[in-house]
Amino acid sequence: MDKKIANLLHQEIRFLARPLNLWSRLLLLTAAATIVVSLFFPLWRLHLIAPQYSDGLDLYIYSYKIVGGGLNGQHLVEINNLNHYIGMKSIEAADFLEMRWMPFVFGLIALMILRSVVFGQMGNVVDLFAVYCYFGVFSIGSFWFRLYQYGHNLDPHAPMHIQPFTPLLMGVKQIANFREYSFPQAGAILLCLSVLIIMIAGWISRKETFA
Amino acid sequence: MTMKTSAKHLVAFGFAAALTVSTVTLSSCNKSSTAKNERAANAEATYVAPGEKDEYYLFYSGGHSGQVFVAGIPSMRHITTIPVYAPYPATGYGFDEESKKMLGDYTWGDVHHPALSQTASKYDGRWLFVNDNANNRVARIDLRDFKTHQILGPIPNSSGNHGSSFVTENTEYLLVASRFSVPLPKGRVADPNNYATEFNGMVSALKVDPQTGEMSVAWQILTPPFDWDLASTGKGPSSGWAFWTSYNTEMAHDVLETNSSQKDRDFSAIVNWKAAAQAVAEGKAQKMGGVPVLDPAKVPGILYFLPIGKSPHGVDVDPSGKWLAYGGKLQPSVTVVNFEKLLAAINTKTFEGDFRGVSILKYEAVVEGEVPVGLGPLHTQYDGAGNAYTSMFIDSNITKWKLPPWTDDERKDMNKTVLDKVSTHYSTGHLVVAGSDTAHPYGKWLVAMNKLSAGRHVNVGPSQPESSQLIDITGPKMKMVAEAYTEPEPHFAQILKVSEIQPIEAYPKAENKDPNAVWDKAQTGATRNGTSVEARVTAVRSRFVPDRIDAQVGDDLTIHVTNIEQTRDMIHGFGLIEHNINLVMDPGETKTMHVKLTKPGVFPFYCTNFCSALHQEMQGYLVVSNAGQPVPGAVYTNGTGRIQAAAPDAGANVPASNPPGTPPAAATATPGP
Numbered sequence: 001m002d003k004k005i006a007n008l009l010h011q012e013i014r015f016l017a018r019p020l021n022l023w024s025r026l027l028l029l030t031a032a033a034t035i036v037v038s039l040f041f042p043l044w045r046l047h048l049i050a051p052q053y054s055d056g057l058d059l060y061i062y063s064y065k066i067v068g069g070g071l072n073g074q075h076l077v078e079i080n081n082l083n084h085y086i087g088m089k090s091i092e093a094a095d096f097l098e099m100r101w102m103p104f105v106f107g108l109i110a111l112m113i114l115r116s117v118v119f120g121q122m123g124n125v126v127d128l129f130a131v132y133c134y135f136g137v138f139s140i141g142s143f144w145f146r147l148y149q150y151g152h153n154l155d156p157h158a159p160m161h162i163q164p165f166t167p168l169l170m171g172v173k174q175i176a177n178f179r180e181y182s183f184p185q186a187g188a189i190l191l192c193l194s195v196l197i198i199m200i201a202g203w204i205s206r207k208e209t210f211a
Numbered sequence: 212m213t214m215k216t217s218a219k220h221l222v223a224f225g226f227a228a229a230l231t232v233s234t235v236t237l238s239s240c241n242k243s244s245t246a247k248n249e250r251a252a253n254a255e256a257t258y259v260a261p262g263e264k265d266e267y268y269l270f271y272s273g274g275h276s277g278q279v280f281v282a283g284i285p286s287m288r289h290i291t292t293i294p295v296y297a298p299y300p301a302t303g304y305g306f307d308e309e310s311k312k313m314l315g316d317y318t319w320g321d322v323h324h325p326a327l328s329q330t331a332s333k334y335d336g337r338w339l340f341v342n343d344n345a346n347n348r349v350a351r352i353d354l355r356d357f358k359t360h361q362i363l364g365p366i367p368n369s370s371g372n373h374g375s376s377f378v379t380e381n382t383e384y385l386l387v388a389s390r391f392s393v394p395l396p397k398g399r400v401a402d403p404n405n406y407a408t409e410f411n412g413m414v415s416a417l418k419v420d421p422q423t424g425e426m427s428v429a430w431q432i433l434t435p436p437f438d439w440d441l442a443s444t445g446k447g448p449s450s451g452w453a454f455w456t457s458y459n460t461e462m463a464h465d466v467l468e469t470n471s472s473q474k475d476r477d478f479s480a481i482v483n484w485k486a487a488a489q490a491v492a493e494g495k496a497q498k499m500g501g502v503p504v505l506d507p508a509k510v511p512g513i514l515y516f517l518p519i520g521k522s523p524h525g526v527d528v529d530p531s532g533k534w535l536a537y538g539g540k541l542q543p544s545v546t547v548v549n550f551e552k553l554l555a556a557i558n559t560k561t562f563e564g565d566f567r568g569v570s571i572l573k574y575e576a577v578v579e580g581e582v583p584v585g586l587g588p589l590h591t592q593y594d595g596a597g598n599a600y601t602s603m604f605i606d607s608n609i610t611k612w613k614l615p616p617w618t619d620d621e622r623k624d625m626n627k628t629v630l631d632k633v634s635t636h637y638s639t640g641h642l643v644v645a646g647s648d649t650a651h652p653y654g655k656w657l658v659a660m661n662k663l664s665a666g667r668h669v670n671v672g673p674s675q676p677e678s679s680q681l682i683d684i685t686g687p688k689m690k691m692v693a694e695a696y697t698e699p700e701p702h703f704a705q706i707l708k709v710s711e712i713q714p715i716e717a718y719p720k721a722e723n724k725d726p727n728a729v730w731d732k733a734q735t736g737a738t739r740n741g742t743s744v745e746a747r748v749t750a751v752r753s754r755f756v757p758d759r760i761d762a763q764v765g766d767d768l769t770i771h772v773t774n775i776e777q778t779r780d781m782i783h784g785f786g787l788i789e790h791n792i793n794l795v796m797d798p799g800e801t802k803t804m805h806v807k808l809t810k811p812g813v814f815p816f817y818c819t820n821f822c823s824a825l826h827q828e829m830q831g832y833l834v835v836s837n838a839g840q841p842v843p844g845a846v847y848t849n850g851t852g853r854i855q856a857a858a859p860d861a862g863a864n865v866p867a868s869n870p871p872g873t874p875p876a877a878a879t880a881t882p883g884p
Contacts, residue, residue, distance in 0.1 A: 072719070074777045081752055081776075085825065159825055
């Protein structure tokens with residue numbers, strides 16, 4: 001029994017020490033590039049349609065900023081304007097502390113990938129995957145918490161009283177006269193893609209040996 | 212000669228009508244289903260379904276309403292009114308300081324002839340110019356925001372600005388002429404009995420700044436006291452020329468209906484405006500009323516006269532620039548002038564004399580032919596496909612005829628150049644074909660603007676609207692497809708393709724250069740200096756900040772209201788009760804009101820333009836206490852410090868009861884963030 005466990009651990013250590021082949025390393029480089037590119041695209045888009053807003057109002061969420069759709073980001077002003085009737089706090093990019101450090105985390109992950117390319121061990125890929133997943137889940141969780149906060153900290157003196165709510169994280173939902181569409185955008189898709197590339201990079205070097 | 216022809220024509224027309232009636236009766240059974248199909252086809256051609264848009268703008272002149280009406284083609288629906296020369300409470304025009312200043316001492320104007328700006332004889336979609344026949348002014352509407360931006364005038368030395376305003380091929384100038392001659396310079400008094408010697412007319416050139424569109428009086432040409440009527444500018448071969456009709460070559464000063472209708476022909480003014488501009492640049496003009504004025508007797512080559520029958524009304528240059536059609540008004544024909552022949556006659560000095568030093572062109576040398584269109588021909592428009600359309604005031608129809616070149620056969624019997632007639636209801640004045648005055652008409656639609664609707668519409672009492680009728684001119688036969696009614700009184704109109712302009716829907720914040728604009732609550736408030744109180748107010752759904760303004764009797768109160776919205780159609784009004792104050796601010800716009808306070812009281816102000824579910828709540832108070840007795844809670848922000856908080860924060864202190872159930876307007880609960 002002891003021997004079996006020792007064997008397994010031994011196998012695991014050997015697996016983590018497996019070298020990454022050239023293709024894996026190239027894929028990892030691609031993954032790093034994908035992350036960098038993702039910064040230029042929105043991660044998420046909230047799209048609101050009402051009879052009076054047939055073209056819809058848009059909010060684009062980047063890792064480092066929130067931008068309204070329309071000319072000069074007018075949609076953000078408009079959404080804030082409408083939200084004041086229900087006492088929702090005005091959405092200001094400055095309030096999103098995470099947007100100050102998120103780009104650095106992406107930078108850090110990109111650097112970790114480059115480190116894996118240089119060190120070239122399976123263990124690095126596992127590290128990457130773990131950190132990345134943690135960060136991903138944390139980000140989505142924090143995004144949900146933001147939505148929860150905006151929907152629940154409503155000014156009791158607002159002209160209109162509505163049941164506190166959490167705006168939709170993903171999907172389609174009718175709220176009052178608005179239909180809300182919330183879906184990931186190119187930035188988030190690129191990030192998912194980079195995770196996938198990292199997994200493939202590990203997979204194709206799974207049987208790699210020093211010979 | 213004229214009367215005989217007219218009478219003959221009338222008889223012929225009566226006979227034709229009788230014939231038509233009997234034919235219709237004979238085949239009436241067959242006709243009913245055809246008529247039904249035609250109705251359906253016409254409805255289909257003009258129906259613009261909910262959510263769909265018209266293809267063309269129709270810019271109607273509003274006549275003595277002083278406004279410009281905008282309708283859509285083919286629906287013929289009135290879409291908006293652009294106030295120009297008269298206050299228009301609906302948009303707050305004439306109530307704020309800026310538009311009040313633009314209107315000056317006048318509260319009406321008489322808009323006749325709108326002209327779209329052109330580049331290379333094509334509409335460039337920048338501006339619409341309109342004249343004021345009554346007070347000798349010209350206004351510029353910017354098509355970026357469909358607003359009046361400048362009113363120029365009264366134009367010095369010019370009276371009765373009817374032959375106006377006609378743009379030159381690149382909008383270098385607006386050319387205008389006087390309909391009512393007066394003793395010049397204006398203000399001089401002379402006995403109308405000495406009309407011929409003491410009174411004068413004037414052709415004026417108004418320069419248009421190519422960047423800003425700003426108009427200024429450039430120069431003028433002194434003319435005898437004929438009543439200049441309408442004009443048209445040249446293009447192509449007639450580039451650099453302009454043409455006016457006139458009545459009253461007789462120079463009568465009373466009972467004009469008779470006394471100015473004595474001669475069989477009246478003079479058309481043939482103006483070489485490029486030569487005139489050159490002569491002014493060479494210093495050949497003399498200042499009168501501050502304007503360089505050219506005397507055509509001393510400066511040859513700038514003005515010629517051409518006799519045209521009879522008391523002609525409209526003159527219209529065709530898209531090629533070669534043919535000029537003069538509406539005979541009191542003779543049953545359109546006189547077609549060949550500009551190339553006209554130019555040759557000038558070069559070979561084929562004159563039949565002169566009048567006060569101005570050469571008179573020999574009629575026979577320049578006229579291509581007289582087209583027997585019918586009774587009371589006024590204006591002609593073109594489709595760019597070799598066809599002309601003339602409005603018949605007396606016959607009440609539109610007559611389609613063929614432009615030259617004509618075959619020998621047609622020349623022998625000019626009736627053969629007349630292609631089609633369609634009845635109008637009734638007495639058409641102007642007509643407009645889309646793009647007719649450009650080098651490339653759109654063709655397709657013709658709108659007849661009729662002077663009498665005479666019971667065509669549901670009975671609205673004695674004050675009756677005018678009728679406009681939409682005619683499809685795509686086929687060989689004209690087809691009347693729709694009609695609409697407008698307030699008095701469209702004269703000329705312009706048609707512009709909707710896709711050729713992109714007007715703004717809100718004034719961008721970055722472009723608001725008003726020094727009194729405020730965008731942030733912190734900048735709002737009222738300051739008091741002596742007896743002048745100045746308040747800066749923001750308007751946004753659904754509140755004014757501040758919503759309390761304090762002042763005293765005897766104060767000069769100035770309020771600047773900025774609509775800080777940037778969303779289309781989020782318009783706010785500022786109506787101040789019992790002070791005749793009515794501002795309307797479009798999104799991103801700042802407007803200023805001024806009033807001398809004369810009575811104590813608390814006067815509510817409120818949003819007049821329904822904006823949101825809480826529009827009713829968008830209100831505030833102007834507290835006017837007796838002089839020297841401010842109420843204890845009076846609020847002022849003086850320069851550096853606020854004496855007392857002027858306004859609560861957004862949402863705060865709003866009674867938390869009774870929110871509207873299901874608000875119908877834009878501002879209902881929004882899912883965030």
